[in-house]
Amino acid sequence: MTAPASSPRRDFARAVACSDAEIDLARLALLVAREEYPQLPPEPYLARLDQMAEEVRSRLGDETAPPVVLQELLAVLYQRHRFQGNRDAYYDPRNSFLNDVLDRRKGIPLTLGIVMLEVGWRLGLPLEGVNFPHHFLVRYAGDVLQLLIDPFDGGTVRFQDQAQEFLDRVYGGMVRVRPSYLEAASRRDMLVRLLNNLKSLYTNVGDDVRAVAAVERILLLRPDAHDEHRELGLLYVRLGRPDDAARHLRTFLDREPGSDEAPRVRAILRELGVEP
Structure with missing residues (x-):
């Protein structure tokens, strides 16, 4: 597991040598991709996330209510930029590389969820990942409102007590939701x-x-x-x-x-x- 002084692996190791709260999720996801694409520059892709956040702000005007911000975030991602789950080639490794997901606007639940989280965090939204079985979700964890969002299915939103609907898509009603399925993902x-x-x-x-x-x-x-x-x-x-x-x-x-x-x-x- 040794690596030269400057390499994607060494950069990855340095970037994870911190607390969880200090981890730059998008940058680390791009460092994962850099082992496949050694010349990959993270900055243009991080800038693209910044730009999408600015697009949301430009649509909001003076509106700051978090539920409205969330609605505009989903509109920018899924209507303007047309991000979508890659149902035709789900097991294509490119779906797991954040640069490819941003370029192609296709991915799996996790990588699409990372895009949603990173843009949402730039807007100050209380979003967190949810390690749901076989299908990563994003949670809007407001003070009053708790919502689950499916990043793979066009940003479909459900109340948290409707989580069984997401699970039924995977297991056809054979598995019941457990509290552990809804724990926040670090x-x-x-x-x-x-x-x-x-x-x-x-x-x-x-x-x-x-x-x-x-x-x-x-x-x-x-x-x-x-x-x-x-x-x-x-x-x-x-x-x-x-x-x-x-x-x-x-x-x-x-x-x-x-x-x-x-x-x-x-x-x-x-x-x-x-x-x-």
Whole structure:
């Protein structure tokens, strides 16, 4: 996990070495994309978020009521700029790169949600991410009004007590909403979810090199994510890097000796000629 003095990985590591409140979500999402696009400049894309916030302000005049600001935000994103969920190519990795999402105006719930959050935060709106199962949502957390917004479906708005409707779209009424489904997502949570999306996409197509890069960055965000050491070890086994594989598999065993996966990991280590 070493990197040269100036590289997307080193810049990412530096940018996450702070409290969650200090994380610049959009900049970090663009640094995730910079491993795919090494020459990617973040500033023009951050400026584009600024510009969309200014568009909303220009439509508001003297109006400052947060619900009205929210309504104009959704109009700018989904009517003027025509952001939309990429239903035709949901598993295209470009849906997880914020620069591509801003260029193409297509994405998945999470990246479209990041756009909404970043523009909304610039307007002072009380927005937060919600790690809803299989479908990221944005919450308007007002003092009186609590609303859930689907960034993938044109900014559809529901009252929070209507959250079951969102869940039914995924599970067809077979799963009931739990309070944990509606917990606020930290900025680290959103970045980990973004990298987990990429890890899954790359693993499914056998691109282990890119999957390794995703896992390594998850560990920069969550050093205590012990299962990621196991996944990283298994990826290194497939890449024919036994020393790296053994190091991460042993780290997993040291930290999770009682895990259900521990016997399998010990067997893999023995196959590598390493004592567990």
